[in-house]
Amino acid sequence: MEPIKLTAIAIGLAATLTASAQQAMTLDQAIHTARHQSVEALEARQAFISTYWAYRAYKASRLPSFYLYGDIMNFDRSLTLLQNPEDGTLNYVSSNNLQNGLGIQVSQNITFTGGTFSVASDLSRIDQFGGARSLTWYSRPITVSYNQPLFSYNQFKWDKKIEPKEYEKGKRNYLESMESITINAVSAYHSLLLAKMNNDISKSNFENSANMLRIARERLQLGDVTRAEYLQLELRMLNDSIAINETAVTMREAQMQLNSLLGYDESLEIVPSISQELPDIQMDYDLVMEKSLKNSSFCLNNEISLLNAESSVAYAKASRGLSMSLNARFGLSQTGPEFPDAYRNLLDQEVVGISFSIPIFDWGQGKGKVQKAKAAQEVVRAQVQQNENDYRRQMFTAVSQFNNQRQQCMVSEKAMKIASERYELTMHRFREGNASVTDLNMAQTENDSALRQYISDISNFWIFYYRLRQYTLYDFIKDGDLEVDVNEMIR
Numbered sequence: 001m002e003p004i005k006l007t008a009i010a011i012g013l014a015a016t017l018t019a020s021a022q023q024a025m026t027l028d029q030a031i032h033t034a035r036h037q038s039v040e041a042l043e044a045r046q047a048f049i050s051t052y053w054a055y056r057a058y059k060a061s062r063l064p065s066f067y068l069y070g071d072i073m074n075f076d077r078s079l080t081l082l083q084n085p086e087d088g089t090l091n092y093v094s095s096n097n098l099q100n101g102l103g104i105q106v107s108q109n110i111t112f113t114g115g116t117f118s119v120a121s122d123l124s125r126i127d128q129f130g131g132a133r134s135l136t137w138y139s140r141p142i143t144v145s146y147n148q149p150l151f152s153y154n155q156f157k158w159d160k161k162i163e164p165k166e167y168e169k170g171k172r173n174y175l176e177s178m179e180s181i182t183i184n185a186v187s188a189y190h191s192l193l194l195a196k197m198n199n200d201i202s203k204s205n206f207e208n209s210a211n212m213l214r215i216a217r218e219r220l221q222l223g224d225v226t227r228a229e230y231l232q233l234e235l236r237m238l239n240d241s242i243a244i245n246e247t248a249v250t251m252r253e254a255q256m257q258l259n260s261l262l263g264y265d266e267s268l269e270i271v272p273s274i275s276q277e278l279p280d281i282q283m284d285y286d287l288v289m290e291k292s293l294k295n296s297s298f299c300l301n302n303e304i305s306l307l308n309a310e311s312s313v314a315y316a317k318a319s320r321g322l323s324m325s326l327n328a329r330f331g332l333s334q335t336g337p338e339f340p341d342a343y344r345n346l347l348d349q350e351v352v353g354i355s356f357s358i359p360i361f362d363w364g365q366g367k368g369k370v371q372k373a374k375a376a377q378e379v380v381r382a383q384v385q386q387n388e389n390d391y392r393r394q395m396f397t398a399v400s401q402f403n404n405q406r407q408q409c410m411v412s413e414k415a416m417k418i419a420s421e422r423y424e425l426t427m428h429r430f431r432e433g434n435a436s437v438t439d440l441n442m443a444q445t446e447n448d449s450a451l452r453q454y455i456s457d458i459s460n461f462w463i464f465y466y467r468l469r470q471y472t473l474y475d476f477i478k479d480g481d482l483e484v485d486v487n488e489m490i491r
Helices: 003-015 029-038 039-061 155-222 225-263 285-295 297-318 363-433 437-472 486-491
Strands: 020-022 063-085 088-108 116-128 134-149 268-271 323-336 347-357
Touching: 029 039, 029 155, 029 225, 039 155, 039 486, 063 116, 155 225, 155 297, 155 363, 155 437, 225 268, 225 437, 285 297, 285 363, 285 437, 297 363, 363 437
Parallel strands: 020 268
Antiparallel strands: 063 088, 088 116, 116 134, 134 323, 323 347
């Protein structure tokens, strides 16, 4: 089959895999789109919002709580078993009454002591039916209560230490998730760019091979090209025609993957472009470590792990021994047949008591729980120390990779230009009969490899950069920490 016909078939098949609508998009635009409308970005935002409201709930628990309570229309008509206090006999008596009560209470948790302070006011009424009808009001205008656990685990104190750190960790996790989305966008964008370039290369190579084959056919008749070289060039042209369709499929897959990440349907064809200029940044290891330890979730994770382990030990110690609670209630009350009577000549009331529980012998259960919690605490401490060592090594590797990558990009860009020029010269020499088919194939392979290597190096440069941003939550180009706009997030 003629090369021109092969070209038409190959390009026609590739065109069927092309999307209808096209949109040019830079790397920055792809990153912006991924960070605002991808599914991963939505998940990250919702995770942060969940953390935000959990923290709001914790903050609310430190404020006074207001309760309205009562029993409304509590009607009781039944037989009730009562005991005679004089002779101890049991008798069923008829009960026929209606009870109503309403009250309001204000409570405040005391973080320092772990106790609860409350003030209440309530009023109740009992309507007695039957033979002796009566009405009774009972009021407690004010009742002050305090409950204080003694020698027990103070949940309020540990929440005060841990919850603010959990909220801050939620903010940092969100920022790190967004940087992870950016890295995925960079990878998908350059995958499409590489796939598109491979498709363009395969089309260009096919056209060049077809042209060279026509020249080789003429030189074959003159005896300047052997039959084996001619067949080698023809085989190369056929392989290039196959590559057009293969690279078109790969390009379409890369296009659909990027579209999925950016939240577009498959009908849009994104046209990527190569980043022409790279930022002239040289990472300093000490600065990277400083920002990473200050901004990232790594240190917070370690701190929270240590606090949780310490909290578990405190809980185990408090649960193994003496359990004691102080309860005190002071207030005023009165009762009477009329509503005003319930608020005249108020009587004071005082209730104070201590409840306790002391294990006499628990077969070592309490001691075992404490030792188990302490052992877990030691494991956490060892893991935190190991994590810190591994983290410093990880930061050193990341800094070294980035600092080397910019130089690598410069080298690969120069190699790409040299390979392209050499390929052009080799084709020119082949037309003039000064280069063999082997020379032409080698120049074409090296040119293709240099183009692919340059795209790969550019992709790695941005991946390494945004990975350092993810580790440090710091924008090295704008020279500032990454921040979360909480008000915008929850709006």
